[in-house]
Amino acid sequence: MRQGTFQSYLLGFAACLILTLAAYFVASGHLFSKMNLDLAIAAITALQGCLFLFVYLELGQERKPRWNMTVFLFMIGVAALILVGSIWIMYHLNYNLMLHT
């Protein structure tokens, strides 16, 4: 079983901590408009997610055949379908039920 080292875990921790604080201060600082703010937080969150996956969950470090990665990508596909599909459908449902005055 592949295993990280003391240094890699410590560096990963420091990077995650910095990204967490960055997202927090972006959110509480009100530097941008709401739309840009949400995009900035989403980007920092996704970045931290990828970093944590690579350093801690050791994804993308295995040799061929990359079954862990295959299952992960399938999960991302299903999760994206559920998330985007639900939000899209409910947005249009709400929109079409509004009274157009």
Add this chain to the structure above:
Amino acid sequence: MNEHKHHADLHFIEVSKNTIFGFWVYLMTDAILFATLFATYAVLHDNTFGGPSARELFSLPHALGATIVLLASSLTCALAMVAVSKSDKTKTIGWYGATFLLGVCFLAMVGTEFARLIASGNGWDRNAFLTAYFTLIGTHALHIVFGLLFMIVFLWEVFRRGLVPVTIRRLTCLKLFWFFSYFIWIFMFGIVYLIGAS
């Protein structure tokens, strides 16, 4: 005789690999469960039925504190696994003990947040938004509870039997489970708290 033992070891490693891969597949299905709860939360986020919105209810500093505690517990869990790879039983139990305490601390923080919301009349039965919120965060907290329970059982095994292949395999699965819990929390902190309440 030695050849025979070598064969048995190889067989064990192969079985262990399959177990750990199977556990990874379980975690990925668990991620789909969380994706459905995230979708529910996103859809019901504005359905407050006249009640207070996420911005008025959530405390961002409190959420930040919980995030840092859980992140720190991932680090101590990782250091415990480094100790496992060096066959250091004392350090393994020590770092896992620290992970356990940080996990309890995280649960206490989520618990006080829930208690505060319920005490102010904003429990899960207040509106659809709060139902989605309590279900999402509550499901994650339940994962932490199970992680802590397994930690007690497996640490007792390590204490009794030492770092033998069976206990190492169990600790490896537990490590993946614990890291996965923080991985999910990254998105809860980002989406539910920071985007939902800023």
